[in-house]
Each structure stands twice: as C-alpha cells, then as structure tokens.
Amino acid sequence: MQKFKILLITLFGFIYLTACEKKESTGPIKIAAIEPLSGPYAAVGKDIIDTVTYSASVINKNGGINGRMIEIVPMDNAMKAEKTTELLRKAIDDGIRFITQGGGSSHALNIIKQLEKYNSRNPGKEVLFLNNSAVTTSFTNEDCTFFHFRFDSNVDMKVAGLVSHMSKDNSVKKVYLFNQNYVYGQTFRKTATRMLEKNAPRIKIVGDELIQPFGKVQDFNPYITKIKLSGADTVLTGNWGPDAYRFVNALKDSGLKVKLFGIYISQPAGMAAMGKNLLFNDVVVVKEFNPTNSNAPSWYKEFEKGHIEATGWTPDADRMRFMFEMFKSAIEKSNSFEPKDIAYALEGMEGKSIDGGKVVMRADDHQIHFDMQALLLSEKQEQSILYRNQDFDMSYVNVGNIPMEDITLDTSCEMKRP
Secondary structure, eight states: OHHHHHHHHHHHHHHHHHHHHHHHHHEEEEEEEEESSSSSHHHHHHHHHHHHHHHHHHHHHHHTTTTTTTTEEEEEEOOOOHHHHHHHHHHHHTTTEEEEEOOOHHHHHHHHHHHHHHHHHHHHSOOEEHHHHHHHHGGTTTTTTTTTTEOOOOOHHHHHHHHHHHHHHOOOOOOEEEEEEEEEEHHHHHHHHHHHHHHTTEEEEEEEEEETTTTTTOOHHHHHHHHHHHHEEEEEEEETHHHHHHHHHHHHHHHHEEEESSSSSOOHHHHHHHHGGGGGGEEEEESSSSSSOOTOOOHHHHHHHHHHHHHOOOOOOHHHHHHHHHHHHHHHHHHHHOOOHHHHHHTTTTTEEESEEEEETTTTTTTEEEEEEEEEEEEESSSOOOEEEEEEOEEEEEEEEEEEEGGGOOOOOOOOOO
C-alpha cells in the first residue's frame, strides 16, 4: 500500500511537471521591461514601454513567433538601482527569461552584472538581456557578456557621428562639453574629448561640465553663465530627460545663442516641456532614421500609422522595431525558445533599416551597427512631430548622412561563450 502511494504521488508529480512544461512552451513569451515609470524620468520610461509594447504587438498581429505571442511585462524601477535589482530578481522568480531595458546605463550595468552571475550559476535556465537604449560603450567592450545584446549604437558610435558632422560645419569653432555625472555622461565626455582632438583638431574645447544627473538640477542659469563667459559657439551634450529639456528652456530664457549637438535633446517626452524653445537655437541630433521622413517606404508608414494610433505620438526610434524582428528571426532560425540558442542565432544577424540599408548585430561584441543621420530640428516641413496627440509643428531635416563604416569602431570585448 505504501509503495502504491509513492507511485501515485510520483505519477501525479510527473503529470504536473509535464503540464507546466507544456504551458510554458505554448504560453506567451514574457519579456520584462524594466524602466522608470514614476519619478522625474517617468515620461521617458513610459515612452520606451509604449514603443516596446507596440513593436511586440506588430509581431503578435502577424501570428507571433512559432505560434506564441509576446507579452511585455512593464516593471517600474523609479530610476533607483536597488529597485532594478529587486525587479530583475522578481522577473526571474516569475519564470521570465527575457529582459529589455534602456532608460539609464547604470541600471543596464546592474542588469548585466546580475545576469552574468545568475546565468553562470544556472545553466539551462539562462536569461537574455535585450538592451534597447542604454548606450555606455563598456557594455560591448570590457563589460561584454554573451547574454547581452545592444540594439542601439553606443556612445562612442554616436559621438563619432556627431563629431564627423561638426568637423564639416565651419561655424563650429569653440565647443563646451555639458554632461551628466554618471557612467554614461562620463563616457560621453571622455569620448567627445578624444574624438574632437583626433578628428576635429581645429575645434577648441573651451569648457567642460558634469552636472548631478536625473533631474536633480532645477536651475541651469549658473551653467549658462559659464557657457557665455567661455565664448563657446556650440554645446556638445549627451544629456537626456529633464537634464536636457530644462537646459534648452533655460537657454531660451537667457537669450544665449549657441548651437546644440546631442543625442537625446529632442526626446518626445521633453518636447511637451520645450515646445518651440527647441527652435531658438540650432539643435542637431543623430538618429538611426528620420522620424518625419514623408518618403519612408509604405511598410514603415503602416508601422508608423499604427504606432500613432496606439500611443498618440510619432515613433522617435526605429530600434525597437528591428529588435523584435531580429528576436523573432533568431527564434525561427534556432527553432528554439531557449535564450542560449537565441543568442547564438542573433550573432551576426542582419535586419532591415527604413532607408533600404541593413542593420547588423556584430558577433564579436553583440553591438548593433547601422547607418545614421544628422538631423536638424526645424519648423514643420511635410510631416510634423506628434506627441500625445499634440502637433508640435516641427520636423527633422536631414543635414548629413553617416555611413555605418564611419562609426564602426574596434572592440576590446573578450567574450566567454557557453
């Protein structure tokens, strides 16, 4: 009788585990999206979640991936490091094996380091990190890991594009570096200094400032006074979120005319706070595409139309679209939902860009590569920027193309593969 009970318990246990495995293999592919959804950077985090969710929904609308749908699980880290750690552990405990994040390089580094430990200790249960926007260069250099893939160009690549364009602009003679004092801003500053000296020696650096990051600075007037006294005609900045749009507004209020070159100055969330103040000074940013290109191919115009209908705003980044398309292709190529198999399939994979070029995931360091454009903010052209159903009557104008070859840089990554 005792043996029969043991046999029965074993049988029920086997049936339960089989049912769980079947549910996992046929249920949704859950991807935890860890972003700031509260606090001063909430608008940026919500915008990322919007585009991630919509991009995943397009995959689902077309049948999902091998019959399974993608489910985005938003998680609010409130821009706090300890919260990111807590949420990552929760995601893993909940059986989620894919993470995406982009708002804040310090948080991305936290995820990279935590997953490196977890994955090494849990073979067969690995978790894959799809980095959508965190751009500190070290993540695909000395901090590279097999289970991390970056779908945005890194700081060095972006700065290379900016400096390349600045070097051709004869009005740029004296530049002031203005960045946030954390790993990303420090990387931007270091790279900008090196590349200006090497590739644009005629441009003189007349000032260099690191500010307390993440919306803590309310009054930018002291910094604007320094910029004015330096004689700078240009400010080169990696600032994003409130640290960018408060600066732009303060420049307008002060009446100081300088050119602004940056990466995230014109983020959609900030446009609501800046409005036409963005046009007071020339603002040039680098992107993987022109969000207001009325001549984009029909397949992208359909994607754009759906994004506007779902979110109320013009997509500001294309990388989430090709991130999910390449994720889908990797699963189909490997015929597996296992993170390790997907990672191997992603290495060297090519995707498509809006402008007819290609995007390439370099196998050596898991860094995406694509052509970029230098874009100037202007009054409305054929198509304007929408945000939360508000029309800003502004457009992007292409003022320079930056081929992939010009921003393909060496890597120091020495990746250990499982």
